[in-house]
Amino acid sequence: MAAGMSVEQPLWRALTAYRVLTMGYALALYAHAYGEYVHPLGAGAYLAVLAVWTLATVRRVSSAERCTPPFLAVELAVALAGILLTPVVDTQARIDAGGPTLPSIWTAGAVLGFAIKKGWRWAAAASLLVGAANVAAAGGFAQDTVHNVLLVCIASIAIGYVVEVARASERTLARALRIEAATRERERLARDIHDSVLQVLAMVQRRGAAIGGEAAELGRLAGEQEAALRTLVSSGVAPEAAAPRAGASVPGSSASPAAVPPQGGGAERGEDGGECDVRALLSAYAGSRVSFAEPGAPVSLPAAAARELAAAVGAALDNVRTHARGPSGEEAQAWILLEDEPDAVVVTVRDDGPGIPPGRLEDAEAEGRMGVALSIRGRLRDLGGSAELLSVPGQGTEVELRVPKR
Template identity: 70%
Template structure:
């Protein structure tokens, strides 16, 4: 079970749903009261009475449905709008033609509640669809586009779309705040773990390294391994690469922070994939902020870095040191792998490809070529080798869109 930590409740939608529930009840009572005052004027009062009975039962029975976004399903919204449209279209059957031109419909302003539910649930696009349907029904009921009818319909249309847009902006702000809280909670947890690790594990590894070097023999090898693990662990702790959930619960439950595994799809922080390469002889320098890439692209880029480090250990010797530098530029991602080995003799890469050794050609350049990037290898005999991997962000976005279409 993943650890779940509720940080704070900050749903901006919950008050809107409560206000909508109250609005529906009050406008239902208003419509019924308006019908009672006009009872003697109805041509077919039984039609109005039947509709008001249905409206009352429907409004009270569906109050739990307008409690939050999860309860307010698409099917309910369609049924709710159908009740409103039916009341509008039944008005000519209950009232006289002379009074229809200047009088209210049977549901009156209750209809606006059905449109507002669309706005809160689905944003301005859903609100536009619902208000357009109400406008068409009103025009059919009137028989002609009277000035007061058009004014009322435009008012409902504009107001519902505006509310829907405001809801969308509020949701985006809520997600941003939830993300910030997630990062803050993860940072606090990382700092706590770093203190515990520093006070315990790192000190023990450092002591084993010193005692092993002092004792010599097999103990020296054990001390060397302990030293490598100390460096790797210290790099991991100082890097702050704690996976953080990107899930902000729906408004019905408020925003929460959870420490969970990243999903299989979606972006991934490239730094997380490069941290395992760090060790006693491999240093990793990275930006302080996440370097987010599509997961397949990040894996390929990390695999190219791993292939470059394999070449360092294979050709530069076990004592060679390597450095990984990650740069998040505005237009591209640059990862540089540099070592202090003897370098590559001129013509050696061409000779290796002729012999069928395609480590650089396939594992490094091939991967970057598939990503729409490039791999440049610079080597000076006696001064080490530098592999520079570049991937344009535009190419990664285009690759992601192509994968989505598939």
């Protein structure tokens, strides 16, 4: 687990600042009480070592990778040495009066290091060692000594426990993110399968049934494979992730069932990292039964988003071609309207077919027919946009696709 992913790295930085500040505090206490020490030079020598150690190890403490358990053990040893040296260089009267040890509150930094690095159990063990050293230096269980020891112990255990909980939460979050990434990739693959393989199998089934003979048997086998593949796709994709398919054949055009709309040259199409004029992609869908209305100026989107939007439009038109028929049986007329709004690109696909009966989309999803769910709504959701479908029986269907520009 990278330290930068969690609360750990700020804690290490805080510990670094704590060590430097408390080192300065210990030096200030020594300077203030210099004349009261029995051996001021001995105390000064220890504090000099403490200052050099603290400043020389600033980088070690600022990173979880560099602050290893052996280093923390040496850090704790420095603190314990200062505590046990206090009765040697200070007067018993000052010690009995609750005077600070040589390292003073710098000692807590060593214990907190164990709490952050190894958790509350190691922090508790380090606290016990510090407590034992303080009791030994004070010559007994003085009230101030017990108070200070309990304060350090409780604080370090609490911080160690919080760090352990944070680490567990991060592992859960990382696992959830991996699952989400895998789910999105599975949805993308399912979308591609729906836009190509399933449509081809469905076409083979229809053509085989129409031709008859040996072709009818081939169509029957294709239908069985289509049903099995639809079951596999629908069982591996969450319903809310589904969306209508894209890149399907277009009414009035000669595109094959799995075709992706033709794209213009480099300037119109754009590279994956560049901009693309949506008009150039959608104009490929215009035909004898598809009318396309567009603004006079270019309508730009990132190239990948523009292609996904065009694929979703293709899926909507394929639904018109497959399901919408006029009273005499001819294909319904479809209209595409492209609008360039200040913060979004909106494409409306409307037809004059019989509309979608209530509950038909839900039944289709249950049967594994994920056209609207995968190829339209799923694509728009992945783009951060929305797909709204309005259908009134006898009055046609309208699909509004909205993609934010940013």
